[in-house]
Amino acid sequence: MRRIFISRGHIIGYAAFALAILVVPLFIDDPYLLNKLARYLIFGILAAALALSWGYTGILNLGQAVSFGLGSYCMAMTLKLHTIPIQTGAAGLPDFMVWNNVKSLPWFWEPFHSTAFAVVAGVAFPVVVALLLGWFVFRARVTGVYVSIITLAMLVVVNLVIVDQQRFTGGFNGLTDLADLKLFGIDFDPYSSATYYLIALSLLATLMIGELVVRSKTGLIMQAIRDDETRVRYFGYDVARYQIFAFCVSAGLSGFAGMLYAMVMAFASPTFLSVQISLSIVIWCAVGGRESLIGSALGAILVTGIQGGLSETPAFLNTWMLIMGALFVAVVLFLPKGLISIVQLGMARLAGKKISALTEDEAPLPRGHKLGIG
Amino acid sequence: MSLLELKGVEVQFSGFRALRGFDLSVAAGELRCLIGPNGAGKTTALDVICGKAQVNGGDIIFAGQNISHFEEHRIARLGIGRKFQVPSVFRELTVKENLHVAFCRRAGVFANLGISAAKANADELEKLAELVGLKESFRREAGILSHGQTQWLEIAMLVAQDAQLLLLDEPTAGMTAAETRKTAELCKQLKGRHTMLVVEHDMGFIKEIGDVISVMHQGRLLAQGTVAEIESDPEVRKAYLGSGGIRGA
Numbered sequence: 001m002r003r004i005f006i007s008r009g010h011i012i013g014y015a016a017f018a019l020a021i022l023v024v025p026l027f028i029d030d031p032y033l034l035n036k037l038a039r040y041l042i043f044g045i046l047a048a049a050l051a052l053s054w055g056y057t058g059i060l061n062l063g064q065a066v067s068f069g070l071g072s073y074c075m076a077m078t079l080k081l082h083t084i085p086i087q088t089g090a091a092g093l094p095d096f097m098v099w100n101n102v103k104s105l106p107w108f109w110e111p112f113h114s115t116a117f118a119v120v121a122g123v124a125f126p127v128v129v130a131l132l133l134g135w136f137v138f139r140a141r142v143t144g145v146y147v148s149i150i151t152l153a154m155l156v157v158v159n160l161v162i163v164d165q166q167r168f169t170g171g172f173n174g175l176t177d178l179a180d181l182k183l184f185g186i187d188f189d190p191y192s193s194a195t196y197y198l199i200a201l202s203l204l205a206t207l208m209i210g211e212l213v214v215r216s217k218t219g220l221i222m223q224a225i226r227d228d229e230t231r232v233r234y235f236g237y238d239v240a241r242y243q244i245f246a247f248c249v250s251a252g253l254s255g256f257a258g259m260l261y262a263m264v265m266a267f268a269s270p271t272f273l274s275v276q277i278s279l280s281i282v283i284w285c286a287v288g289g290r291e292s293l294i295g296s297a298l299g300a301i302l303v304t305g306i307q308g309g310l311s312e313t314p315a316f317l318n319t320w321m322l323i324m325g326a327l328f329v330a331v332v333l334f335l336p337k338g339l340i341s342i343v344q345l346g347m348a349r350l351a352g353k354k355i356s357a358l359t360e361d362e363a364p365l366p367r368g369h370k371l372g373i374g
Numbered sequence: 375m376s377l378l379e380l381k382g383v384e385v386q387f388s389g390f391r392a393l394r395g396f397d398l399s400v401a402a403g404e405l406r407c408l409i410g411p412n413g414a415g416k417t418t419a420l421d422v423i424c425g426k427a428q429v430n431g432g433d434i435i436f437a438g439q440n441i442s443h444f445e446e447h448r449i450a451r452l453g454i455g456r457k458f459q460v461p462s463v464f465r466e467l468t469v470k471e472n473l474h475v476a477f478c479r480r481a482g483v484f485a486n487l488g489i490s491a492a493k494a495n496a497d498e499l500e501k502l503a504e505l506v507g508l509k510e511s512f513r514r515e516a517g518i519l520s521h522g523q524t525q526w527l528e529i530a531m532l533v534a535q536d537a538q539l540l541l542l543d544e545p546t547a548g549m550t551a552a553e554t555r556k557t558a559e560l561c562k563q564l565k566g567r568h569t570m571l572v573v574e575h576d577m578g579f580i581k582e583i584g585d586v587i588s589v590m591h592q593g594r595l596l597a598q599g600t601v602a603e604i605e606s607d608p609e610v611r612k613a614y615l616g617s618g619g620i621r622g623a
Contacts, residue, residue: 236451
């Protein structure tokens, strides 16, 4: 009974969420605000991707911004090649290359004339990087905090390489002055509702893909690995493969989020591969509930939303970071499973009432029952 | 023909020789008890079979295959299940989910992504839970089970895994007398269908379930035989000197 109800609750929750984010453009005619909301939804994708690796598999990836950044650069490269050249060299060489005395388009830029290639690369490239890193890390049975340290170091390395290779990447400035993405005859202007809808649907697709993974047996084994990695081996599963899988799916989704972000921001820069973004994703998941995909996504939207709201309100100009900090501490202390656990608890209470009306012995024991609150 | 054979197995932990040329042969369908004073290398013997400890010499043959240098998951796939001394189950998963993880028919990441894999035999798993008296807790988290229940859950997980050879490390540790009896019942039920190698201290329990007992001492096989034979063996008495014979172990 409980299971059925909870999964029904899940469906209701998802439907409400989908409806909420899809009707938003109908009530907003401020393109600036719409663009900002679209950005928050992208952060939702990132948080859901981290929930998959951290919340479900126990891999705290502090280098998720690598995938995000690589995805954004893939998109930015194709958009850059589609800008109307103003200060370009021969054959539409990007402006920054002209300034850096690059004579011809580097070979790895060539395929980015094709938008389709860029879209595939934006997912595939981060996945391949994650596959390589994951292969070494998880085959060697590196666990826990050491995985976090290695991924964080990886982030710093990739960031330095991009900053250093100014001639090909635009260095500190990144890739600016990008064209709009044109796909299937639609012009995805960063401030249009078309872009917003593309992002909203991408977030929903991400959540669906994530749910399919975590509800499969593979997802169950991922959770078992989170609980006790060694034990899983003695049941015949190759733990490293499952970890690499979770790591790669997470990287692919983050790369996709990065592509959308480059579109919405109309630039890509090394700040997308910053430690700050990586750590923010962890905070979003922790606040929303890292063991829930939709919880993590909501956490990201909520935190970045409040952040945006507070930092732009004159009264909180100097104190907003303090308020955010207090919020994080409060959630981590009192709701270790994140804000979503309030919803889950409420739902289980409701279900519990229905059940106890039927049978006495099946006491409600919701998944999030180990809470610090009543 | 023996299902499991250890020939002169050596295991060293940074210089300490935990197993020194250990020989053991277990026939298919047998329930073998492994006893010995503390530090004899009983747990190490199980560890080395399931791949937890590295072999430094000698061979381990299982069903005609030399598994001495296989990775843990490959050994498990061949049909060897392990119950640990400290019961280890997945505490954040429900009893049902625990059994489902153990129910490993396809080990691949992508093979397990499909819907059919998610809908493993729920009835079968529930029957297993019933076998070990955990039917009421089927949908509860394993973290809330008592110590004895956790031990039984782990045994049920080995059955779900359908391992040909079960390695049980002190299955009655920390159990009350009633729980120990129930565990003995369980072991008898599994006997025949599974080959079992049980490390145990409780002589009452061993008399209840065991046919042949192997005694270990200082990393070697000291003696082997029925309970009566072992109890009268002068070598065994010597090994247990000071602890009042095997009864006091």
